[in-house]
Amino acid sequence: MKRLNKSSVLFLVGAVLVFSVIQVLISMKIINSFWSTILLQAGVMAIVALGLNLIYGFNGQFSLGQYGFYAIGAYTAADITYRWTQLHSASGLTVVLMIAILAGITIMLIRNVVTKIRGLDTLSAFALYLTAVVFSIFVAIKIGQLIANPVTALFNSLPEQTSQYIIYLLAVLLGGAIAAEVSFLFGLPVLTLGSDYFGIATLGFSIIVKVLLDNSDTMLGFAEMKGARGMIGIPKVTTWAFVFFFLLLTVVIIRNLLNSSYGRAIVSIREDETAATSMGIDVAFYKTITFVIGSFFAGLAGGLYAHINGFLHPNTFSFVKSFDPLIIVVFGGLGSVTGTVGAAFGWALVLEGVLRLVLPDGFETWRFVIYPALLLVMMLLKPNGLFGNYEIPFIRSIVPALKEKKADSETAKEAA
């Protein structure tokens, strides 16, 4: 009960208040479907950006691959629910669940082996992981197909609405899980690269994912994803309640992570890798785990996003768009959870909503001329982001005050 202090209570009350006010406005149709869709997308974008903020803002790993994991999560979740609603089969769910579980177990087992072998180089470890995971996936697909029919029968025995929501929630979580596992395999070798090279490699990753999705029907064999024509027929089940719940969950998880020894470790890696190593922090491990957690949130957000419009297109995940979370994170202030959420909502509301409405007819295309101009002015006036290091008390009371600490050490230096 020690944790339940004033700021936590205030935060909870505030969250419930914000949620219920918007929920009431939506159900009373005061917020029409145009604005509510924007709100949903803003919430989803906030989750993606929070994941990136963990990777870049708190751990200092410059990643441009967030949209790749977002896409993986979106398509994974969409495939599961598509198979359930359109094909009336839980095979998508069982196969992906099995892949997630078995690949996860395999990664754990191999990790046990790899940590026991001293001094194994990253590429060898990567080769080990990859081979084992590929085998586990083959096994998982077989098992998943075996248990597909009984599971389908089980879900059929439940009321329609219930099974729909259970499958949807599982699909969203599995989207995150698959994204996390892919990010582990990809991040393991790539995280050894320097900061900029890591960014470039992750950019390459998101482009590879996009190309794969463009050819998902021909090359990957997922006919229902329809490649570059875009996937349709996904149930539109994401509502404000789901988005808000997952956003809240993300904020609380990230806040608690940052409060733990884990949080202090990743922040110390951002500040100085060498010093962190000398303090006994396993830099490679923490970098990987941060990348995995950040990608998990991206995949989770992807699952939510897929069920907003019921339509997915690879162009949504093109590399030009993959700058969006980065822009949001920088706008909100690197390493500020509050700032990221605020910036995500502000960004979506201004760019998708206000600019669309304010501009007169025929000037629709000016939206993306004004946007970079805003970006430029913003960078010139406030290079540290709108919120800088500001956090709401609920998060601030927990995160060690980075700015003050830094200032202290500087003044100490000056004094010396």
Add this chain to the structure above:
Amino acid sequence: MERKNQNPIVNWIVKSKILGILFFVIIGAFAVYKLGTALFDNPSLFLQQVVNGLQLGFVYALIALGYTMIYGIIQLINFAHGDIFMVGAFASFYSISRYNVHLWFQNLFPSVPVMLAQIIGTVTVILVSMVVCALLAYTIERIAYKPLRTAPRISALITAIGISFFLEYFGALNFVFSPNYITYQRPFAVKSWFVGPSGFGSIESGIAPPAHSIIFSNIFLIIVFASLLLLLVLQYIVKKTKIGKAMRAVAYDKPTARLMGINSDAIISVTFALGAALAGAAGVLYAIAFPQVFFSMGITPGMKAFVAAVVGGIGSIPGAFIGALIMGQAETLSAAYISTPMRDAIAFSLLIVVLLIRPKGIMGETSSEKV
């Protein structure tokens, strides 16, 4: 990690790094097998692909040089570079179809042979685009990047992304470049030749070239010659002139260069202008090779050229050139022999593989001098 493992076999596996090596050897063996059988089955087709890849690679090289120079001097990934390339292509489009710049020389000196006049006309078009792009980049640098010299690096990066968006979407407005795909009129007539076992000759329209011969056109020749010439000029500027020396000094150590009396801001502006001029030339050559211009044409070639610069070792001029040639080959060969729709994925996988084997790119560590 000095402590040894108990088991000698495990110890050997660790020490020899055999697993990682095996992994890459398998990937490499697959590529070699694919390409080897392709060469064996139909050598002329293979060489034709190589020629096509060279054409693409030389264009990428010109763009990649700009990326590598700008990264070398201020460690900025200039995402707007691809869009400057687009502006270069559009500048040549307007100078050809609206102002007939390619005919100026011919009209001034009607007695000059047509072929020479065409070459000079093309060169004029390229020069016009280069100047336009250099001025544009200089302006952008002054307005957008210079105030951010002392800001965190990420601010400059976001600004570069913003400039990139701005150039694209401002260009997409109806009164600027329009959002349409526009057919590009080449400044010269296309002429093709064949070379092969049945000899060398020009291809006349309506007559098929002899079998098993490689076809190349004057487009290929112009691209190769223009790129090589520009590379040599750049190499001369960087290595032999005073301004090049200053550029290298700023790239090496900015504060010290400033102490030596070098105006580092001016030098950075010049570097931007120089890189943009090369991108402008690349834009013209790309539009000549693939005669279509549109507002977002810079994204993909820009990205590939950037990857080429990274593969070659960012900051190194010869590296950018080698990387671009590799990227050109990777793209055409994988399109021809592995999978056409997957060629971009293969090209970017190559990037990741190269980075894993050589984290600073192919020429990254060997060349200590950066520009």
